[in-house]
Amino acid sequence: MKIQPGITRRRFLGAAAASAAMATLPLPRRAEAGLRRADVIVVGAGLAGLTAARAIEQAGRSVAVVEARDRVGGRTLNHPLSGGAYTELGGMFTGPTQDRIQALAAAVGVGTFPTYNTGNNVFVGGDGRREEYPNNTPLGTAPVDPVVAPDIVLAVTQLDQMSQSVPVDSPWTAASAEQWDGQTLDTWLRANTSGSAEFMQVTSAATEAIFGCEPRELSLLYTLFYIAVSGNEQNAGTFERNFNTAGGAQETRFVGGAQTIALQVASQLRRGVLLGKPVSKIVQTPTGVVVYSDRFKAKAQRVIVAIPPTLAGCIAYDPPLPPLRDQLTQHMPQGTLMKFEAIYPTPFWRAKGLSGQVVSERGPIKVTFDTSPADGSLGIMMGFIGGHEARAWEDRSPQDLQTAALQNLATYFGNEALTPSDIVTINWSAETWNRGCPVAVLGPGTLLDFGAALRVPVGRIHWAGTETSTYWNGYMDGAVRSGERAAAEVLAALV
């Protein structure tokens, strides 16, 4: 298939996107001289690290934030389009019970608006059949297709029920932890549903978008934990809240894009953020901690490491980390996730009565969302390409991927999809300072055998990042919660 002539620009983004985004939004100040000594050093200027730094400053203590990249925001990333518009290449949604990211956004003046969610969703089956279905059924966004819906109900109902016995702060202590962490989600699904090829394809579509992996890569216990944490102190987690739009984690968006929250927090830090300084070594002494980067070091009483575990495991620690902690970081690979965003003059699918949300068994794009601006002045169709699909496509040519992805969109929404005005694609696995997205993928045995080391401070070193959160682990809300928790630990320990 030929590349459509209507495609005027396309980008496969790496670090370049960062500076582009930074140019249009408030830049954190760069104040290296002031960062040589502080009460606390925070490693990583994603939402976790920035939240921790903000809390520490608000408590009247000094903090230095050191970030490897030339931007802040971690797994959130705005990308400017022509005419002042933007698109979001990372985390972007929020919803009920995600109180902490919403509180932080409100505190720094970032508003919200509802995700477009009017009209029918689309399901495409393994044989290519295309069905439209209302997106407010009891299943939420899940397809009501007769071939797969009974298994979806069966699986979600059981998983929700099982998740209720998983303690969010210590899933490894669940009564059935050994049984559940001894098997993959794939194994459990085949044993507790029809296990039909169609249904397994739907579960792949779900885990590829939610975790960036296949059901075979997921521990059942970790899956249940992920469901259990899709809530807050008042509301038990449910899988529906995790995957739904209305009433779920995709219900709401942030004005100006989610990265704006990080940019605003960073710009309000008294000492700003030191960019472009990957931390290579952390040395603990009897009186403090020294953090090293290239031609740079800083001293503090405590350090908060607020980066993905797989990156935290690559810092040199002196003295070395306890073995359990080091081996935990070896067991927390990041998922495999690309985002494909096609920009159109208008959200043309809306006029056809479509919400823009798809679940499809045929990739590369199996899950989509309408991520147009709030005023609908532009049409943006965002597709997740995750897990096996991302791995299969990431080393093929951009043209091949584009052709296949646009063909997906044409199947879902009509041939207008074949002629976008712009395309923006990001492969988060190619980002050195993420090594993948959206979250760490925990296989069997990891929580049970290594989970106890997830949050335990090691001397003067404290751990943050969404992977350490007890609610909305893997989400922006979990990142914020982890930053708040780590800041509280540190503030209680400062002299």
Added chain:
Amino acid sequence: MKIQPGITRRRFLGAAAASAAMATLPLPRRAEAGLRRADVIVVGAGLAGLTAARAIEQAGRSVAVVEARDRVGGRTLNHPLSGGAYTELGGMFTGPTQDRIQALAAAVGVGTFPTYNTGNNVFVGGDGRREEYPNNTPLGTAPVDPVVAPDIVLAVTQLDQMSQSVPVDSPWTAASAEQWDGQTLDTWLRANTSGSAEFMQVTSAATEAIFGCEPRELSLLYTLFYIAVSGNEQNAGTFERNFNTAGGAQETRFVGGAQTIALQVASQLRRGVLLGKPVSKIVQTPTGVVVYSDRFKAKAQRVIVAIPPTLAGCIAYDPPLPPLRDQLTQHMPQGTLMKFEAIYPTPFWRAKGLSGQVVSERGPIKVTFDTSPADGSLGIMMGFIGGHEARAWEDRSPQDLQTAALQNLATYFGNEALTPSDIVTINWSAETWNRGCPVAVLGPGTLLDFGAALRVPVGRIHWAGTETSTYWNGYMDGAVRSGERAAAEVLAALV
């Protein structure tokens, strides 16, 4: 229980062991000036890297070996005892079809002798029952206990048969790869044996010693691959050859200790080995490759990275590695393994008709070997503490572990075991330049989803190390094979 007064020395070893061992054996020369430029740079002076360097020199090309530690030998490590004796804290055994390590040993003048294997083995069940059994039954070293033996036969027979359809160079292409990489060994065992608690305990004892992990951490496909590679080009792999002493991978030992092979190879390299230089960055240019360490860099046409994948993943690469390769390294955690060695004036168990080999359901030590000197002038009892047992004990006090371990040995061999003259213990997970032992533990989905990146060179970067071998992956023989293969790749590419 009190610490026995007969214990005169005990060590929990880290880097200190290295220099002690080096003092008694030929030291590789340190020739930094000569290492600034070479045809090939080898990262890592374990058996893989040293083998590659030797082959490259023998082909008349120049090679620089750069090693993070102050010693060579990687996962092999001699430890001197008083009176000129030594014990081995790392890889130490070899056996039939391990042709390449044996050829290398012979080439550098290191002889072999049989592992002590006379008398009865001991089995201890979950209820504490102790049984002696001949070690030359059809099951080899596996217990003949009536409660567990039928399941052992059932499991080994089926696993052997299934492994025959796993291609050693591409296990991800096996006809059943998706089914087998979708489940854990634990899942398969429960579904295809009685799944009794006793039998599952025996399988834990086996995987703890063989892989440093529990059956829940292992992909079934990876387990089958590991069996398939327990052979050579002429002889298909079998699980029995993997776990047996007579006719198996524990049949033979090396005179002077296995690390002597690495020391001899290193001492014969014309340019020696540059020690104490952890490689932090590898930069590829249009004309070559530059390898960086602390205040050091070297240039070459090609580089061979011959370190465990989890360590290779922590080097900075410019340009970055392809995502699949980087994510592969995130999915290859090292196992969790300690060795506990008790030294006695004599191998007292031999007089009781015992071989010194144990399989026990009661830890911390569940598998033992008589690793005394060839002449039996000293008694050395080596116990594996792996997987869950290692993790449970590694942050308890050395005294507690010693007490429990000696109690194990007393149960197995009698109360003489309670009063060793010396104890030497190593926790390989605490070794910064291993991050665990004996081998990478691959969970479900890793081979299928990431395996294709295991050996594919990335530009001028080639990959070695036992985890990349197509035979005896995880063993010293696999390390040597991988070094030979990587050297051949590089020699074919040099200009």
